[in-house]
Amino acid sequence: MNNNKNRKNHQQLLLFPDKTLQPVWLKHADSKILLERMFSIDDCKGFIVKYLKSCPGTLERISSASAILVKPNITTGEPPENGRTTNPLVIKALFDALSTFGISHAKIIVADSSVIGIDTLNAARVTGILEICEKYNIHFMDLNCGPFINQNVDHHLQNQVIPIHELGLREDVFKINVGKIKTTYGSPVGFCIKNLKGMVPSETKLSFHLNGVQDSLVDLRKVLTCDLNILEGFPASELGKPKECNIIGISDNDILLDSIVSDIIGIPFSQVPHLRLLVEEKELTISNLQNYDKINIFRNILPKFKFAVHGVNDLAKEYGINIIDGKSCTACLESFYKAIDKLTKKNLIPHNYNYVMGLWHVNTKWESYKKNPFIFVGKCALTSPQFNKYIDKAHQESSKEKESTCDKDVVIPGCPPTIDSMVSTLKELNLSSSRNLDTTNTGPLSDSDISLKSFSQPSPLIKKWIQVLPLVNALTSSRIGKIIDIMPKEKVDFIDLGEKVSAQCEMVTAAICHQINWDFLRNKIKEEALKDPECWDFNRLKHFSKKNVEELLSGYPKEERIRAIERAKMLRELPKLAQNFQFSFFDILKQTGFHLGGVNGLLSKLQQVSVFSEDPEMKKAQVLVHSLYRAKLWKCKDEQNIRPAIDYHIMRLYIRRGNVWPQTIEGESYLRENIRRRPSTTSAIRTLIADAMKAITFYKDYSIVDVNGAEWWIGRAVCHRESPDCFLKNRENTWLLEKFSECPYKRNCYAWTRDQALLKTQEPREESKFY
Secondary structure, eight states, rough: OOOHHHHHHHHHHHHSOOGGGSSSEEEEEEEEEEEOOOOOOHHHHHHHHHHHHHOOHHHHHHOOSSSEEEEOOOOOOOOOEEEEEEEHHHHHHHHHHHHHTTOOGEEEEEOOOOOOOOOOOHHHHHHTTHHHHHTTTTTEEGGGGEEOOOOOOOOTTSSEEEEHHHHOOOEEEEEEEEEEEEEEESSOOSHHHHHGGGSSOOOHHHHHHOHHHHHHHHHHHHOOOOOOOEEEEEEEEEEEEEOOEEEEEEESOOHHHHHHHHHHHHHGGGGHHHHHHHHHHHHOOOOHTTTTTHHHHHHSSSOOOOOOSHHHHHHHHHTOEEEEEEOHHHHHHHHHHHEEEEETTTTTTOOSSSSESSSSTTTOOOOGGSSSSSSESSSHHHHHHHHHHHHHHHHHHHOOSOOOTTTTTTEOOOSSOOOOHHHHHHHHHHHSSSOOOOOOTOOOOOOOOOOOOOOOOOOHHHHHEEOOOOHHHHHHHHHHHHHHHHOOOSSOOGGOOHHHHHHHHHHHHHHHHHHHHHHHHHHHHHHHHHHOTTTSHHHHHHHHHHHHHHHHHOOOOOOTTOOOOHHHHHHHGGGGSSSSSSOOOHHHHHTTTTTTTTTTSSSHHHHHHHHSSSSTTTTHHHHHHHHHHTTTTTOOGGGOOOOOOOOOHHHHHHHHHEEEEESHHHHHHHHOOOBBBHHHHHHHHHHHHHHHHHHHHHTTOOOOHHHHHHHHHHIIISSSSSSSOOOOOSGGGGGGTTOOOTTTTTTGOHHHHHHHEEEEEEOOOOOOOOO
C-alpha cells in the first residue's frame, strides 16, 4: 500500500515541473500572502514557520498576546477525508509551528460553534480536532455558549447590529482563522471570511441566511477580523464532495487570501458577492496579483472547481429530483443538500415527490403538481399563501372523505430543518411498506413484569408501526393560537415565595410529579414552603424519608399512587445537583447562563440525577424547564433546545385527533387496546408525539411551552379518558366558550369525523417514575 502511495506521488512529481511546487509569495501594501501546493500534509508545519519568520511583527504579537484563539471549521462534524471540515493535522501543524518559537500551548484556545441543531463538542470529536486538542492538553471551547457583545455595523447592508463572541473582540487575544477550501450550493465559496460566522450566536447565523448570507458576511467582516488566516484544502470540497487540491495559503489579510485562492481554482471573485463587495469597499487591486506569472502557474495546475450560483436549479439537476423553487435561504439549501447527498450514497432518495422549498412564487398552483405528493421542506414552505390554500383544501377533504388525498404529503419542519430530521424522514419514505417486523418486547405487561428499577430504550418498532401525520399537525396549528390566548393560568404558583424558594419548589414538583394530580401536588408543596421556606433546601432533601412523603401527600384519594418509598428516594437524589449544599437550585440556574444545551447547560446538570435522566425523552426535566419558563425564573437563551413534556393527557389527545396514526395492523392494535404497555414502547410513542408537537410550533411560530400548555389543557379538560367533552358541556371548560362553541379540533379530529369508536380509545397505559 505504501508503495502505491509513493508511486502516485512520484507520478505527480513527473507530471509537474519542480518550479510549480515552490511556494509563491504575494504582497499587497502591508499584507503578505504565502501559497503552496504540497503532496504531504506533514509539510504544513514548515510552511507556517516559514511565514512567521518572514513576519517578525506578527510573531511578536503572538508572543505578547495573553491568549491565542484558533478558529477551525467544524460545521456539522464530519471526518476530514470528506473535505468539509478543517483537517486536524493542519491544526496539529499549527501547534507544532508555534512551539518552534517557544509559544506555550497553555496560551492556546481552540474554539468553534457547530451549525444549528448539532452538538459542538460531538462535532469537534468527529472531525478529529478535539482529539488533537486533548493530546496537546489544549482547551477546546464551544462558542455557542457566549458571551456575546453587540457591535454596531456602519453602512450596513443587512445587519445594523451583530453580536460577536467576546474572544473575537479582545485586543489581548491573537486570533487565527483556519478556513476550508470548499464550494457549496448555498454560497459559491466558503473560505476564511465565511468561517467567521462561527463567532456569532445561532440565532444570528439563522438571520444571516434568512436575510441574505452574502450581504451579511460583508457586514460581519466590517466588525470582525482575525490577525492570521490559514486556508487549506486537504482535501477540499466541491459542492459537498471531496476533491484533491492540496493547496494551503496563509496571510494576515483574509479578503486577499480568499479572493486569490478563489480565482486560481476557477471561481472569479467577482462571482462571489461578498468577496466582490469587500474588495470594492477596501479598494484592493486584485488584478495585479491575478496576473502575476507564478499565480498563473498555480492556476494552470490546480483543478477547476464547480460552484453554484443558482443553487436550487443546480441541486435539482445534480440529483434528478423535482424542486419547486420558492427562493429558499442558504441555510435550508445547504442542510437539504447534505441530507440528499447522504441518501444518494445509499440509493434512498424518494424521487416520486415534489420538493417544496422557500416561499412559493405567487403564480405557483399546487394543483398542477398533484400527480406526485409534496414534501414541504422548512418553515418558509409552510407559511406561504399557497401552502395555506393547500391546507384549506386538505381540511375540506379530511372532513368529507375517509382517506384524504393529502395523506401522502410530508412535512419536514424547522428553520432550517436539521440534516438528521431530513435524512430520517426521507429514508422512511423510500423504504418498502412490507416489512418483516420483529415483535419482541412490544406486548402488554402482566403485573409481575412491571419493574421500576431500570428503563429500556425506546422500541424502534413503534416508529415502523405508527406514523406522524404532518398535515394534521398543520391543521392543529391553525387553531392553537386562540387556545393559547385564553388558556387558564397555573392554579397553584410559587412566585410569591421569592425566586429562590420558588425555584426549589418547581424542582421538587417536577421530580415527583408522576402518577399524581398536578394541582394537588403543587398545593401540598407550597403549603410546606409557607410553613418553612427552607423545607425544600438541598441539605433538608438529603434526609427525606418515606414518612415525610406520606405526611406530604396525606389526603390523596388514590393511596396506591403515593408510592412513598419511591418518591422519597427521588427527593434524596436531588442534592446531587448542588455542590456541598452551598448553592440553591436558583443559583444553579444562574450558573448555566440560562442555557439548556452545552456542557454547562441545565440539561447537562439535570442528567446527573436519575430522576431526570432515566427517561430518554427527559419528560420531568422538560416539565421543570416549562414551569420555570412560565414562572419567569428561566430566561432561556437557546429555546430551540426546549422539548415537549408529553404526559398521558397529551398522548390520548394526539391519538384520537390523528396527529399520530397506525400504518400497520400491529400499530392499530397497539393504539386501540387499552392495556398496560412496556416502557420501551410508550417511550417511543411519546417521542413521536413530541416530534409532532415540535412540528406544530414551526407553522405559526409558537413556543413549545405555549403549545405544550394548550395541548395539555385540551387533553386534560376536554378529551377525557372516559367521555370526551366535544360540545364543551362540562363546567371546567367554560374558559373555552370565550372563543369556541365546541372542541376547537372537532372539525378535523379523526376520531370525530372518521371513526367515532376511536373516541373511546385511551392512551397506552404504563407505570413508571416519569409517566
